Amino acid sequence: MDKLVIKGGHRISGNITASGSKNTSLPIIAATLLTGNGTFTLHRIPDLKDITTFTQLLRQLGAETAFSGNTLQISSQNVTNVQAPYELVKKMRASIYVLGPMLARFGHARVSLPGGCAFGPRPIDLHLMAMEKLGATITIETGFIDATIPGGKLQGGHIVFPVSSVGATGNALMAAVLAEGTTTISNAAAEPEIETLCKFLIAMGATIKGTGTTELEIKGANSLNAIEFHNVFDRIEAGTLLAAAAITGGDITVNGVDPEQMKAVLKKFVHAGCTVQTTENSITLKSQQKLLPTDVTAKPYPAFPTDMQAQWIALMTQADGTTSITDKVYHERFNHIPELNRLGAHIEIHKNQAIVHGPQLLSGTKVMSTDLRASASLVLAGLVAQGTTEVLRVYHLDRGYEKIEIKLNSLGADISREKYNEF
Ligand code: UD1
Numbered sequence: 001m002d003k004l005v006i007k008g009g010h011r012i013s014g015n016i017t018a019s020g021s022k023n024t025s026l027p028i029i030a031a032t033l034l035t036g037n038g039t040f041t042l043h044r045i046p047d048l049k050d051i052t053t054f055t056q057l058l059r060q061l062g063a064e065t066a067f068s069g070n071t072l073q074i075s076s077q078n079v080t081n082v083q084a085p086y087e088l089v090k091k092m093r094a095s096i097y098v099l100g101p102m103l104a105r106f107g108h109a110r111v112s113l114p115g116g117c118a119f120g121p122r123p124i125d126l127h128l129m130a131m132e133k134l135g136a137t138i139t140i141e142t143g144f145i146d147a148t149i150p151g152g153k154l155q156g157g158h159i160v161f162p163v164s165s166v167g168a169t170g171n172a173l174m175a176a177v178l179a180e181g182t183t184t185i186s187n188a189a190a191e192p193e194i195e196t197l198c199k200f201l202i203a204m205g206a207t208i209k210g211t212g213t214t215e216l217e218i219k220g221a222n223s224l225n226a227i228e229f230h231n232v233f234d235r236i237e238a239g240t241l242l243a244a245a246a247i248t249g250g251d252i253t254v255n256g257v258d259p260e261q262m263k264a265v266l267k268k269f270v271h272a273g274c275t276v277q278t279t280e281n282s283i284t285l286k287s288q289q290k291l292l293p294t295d296v297t298a299k300p301y302p303a304f305p306t307d308m309q310a311q312w313i314a315l316m317t318q319a320d321g322t323t324s325i326t327d328k329v330y331h332e333r334f335n336h337i338p339e340l341n342r343l344g345a346h347i348e349i350h351k352n353q354a355i356v357h358g359p360q361l362l363s364g365t366k367v368m369s370t371d372l373r374a375s376a377s378l379v380l381a382g383l384v385a386q387g388t389t390e391v392l393r394v395y396h397l398d399r400g401y402e403k404i405e406i407k408l409n410s411l412g413a414d415i416s417r418e419k420y421n422e423f
Pocket of ligand 1 (some may be wrong): 023123189
């Protein structure tokens, strides 16, 4: 296994370009299953474990893929197998994204149930409800979701989500674009990842109104076409890099971003005492003074994202006072807290709220990654901790951060990747 060995105490300073968004790449790769007409060329796809796993799943279904220099080519012309096996789905919950497009195109999909997750229950009931609203019959047996369409073709319907779900909105959209008639989705997720999926589907020939809002209207098409597409930046990676500069008293410019999509996070950095300047496609953050305690509540977009909650907790360990961080999306997403406390932080958990008592002098030791963003928070803490921090089980981090130690080292960090045996 790999671990990151971080020598703390170095300021993060300089220029860096954000990678392409992982959480946008996954649904747009799934959407390529909607058509056998032509080959897709997708640019700015990050070279990540999750992308490798997902393209492996598509190949298993019969697609052809080629990945080189962040450009992914996919042809789903020869897809004949509609079964997504447990071996691949268990590695990545986002595999559920193949359900909507396979069902819409082939009238049948079998997807293994995804199973548990490191930060609490993550049900898929809303994905299934959306498919049923469009006329699918769903049965669950032997660990598989089996979705069929008794009428032969999905029919437009009115889908009302009781809670905002990125994944279920994406699946509903990908099913509705090939359904007969009009579908409306109320309380749709308005995250930039869904906005980009809408733009992707429209470029393929779909008709969608309300892109970027919580009310979507989709007119089904008879067929769609492969396209060339430029992916958007990863707003969570960008936020994590800004936090790396903020926690080390550094300064950074992150290029290739859209600051509009990061308003809630940038506002919090300013409140915490950082100077933030933006252009159309860059963010510059300077952190020269003591950090101020800055409460956040993670909620659906445009609010502060749950995927930045762990990093914010790490940052607030260095703030001068007490900070409250609440997660209203995932109530149990706090696996990073015991590990941060092992580094010397003083953080309490009360239900879905973390109370961070800062500033605390952190000192390096061995800590364990438990999930993707939890790992990012440990790396941030390691950057400011005295001595050496070893972040074990780095495979979690590799699922979602492209060349993270190379990027941070180019900004002044001292991080090396080493092999180790866990047992
Ligand atoms: C996506 C992101 C993840 C992010 C999350 C919230 C990807 C690959 N992952 O996950 O990084 O943390 O959005 O922004 O894009 N829910 C249900 N039933 C369902 C589906 C969801 O109750 O069928 C609940 C969840 O438990 C959670 C909330 O809805 O409390 C939001 O989850 P959702 O937006 O669906 O997260 P994902 O799409 O899985």
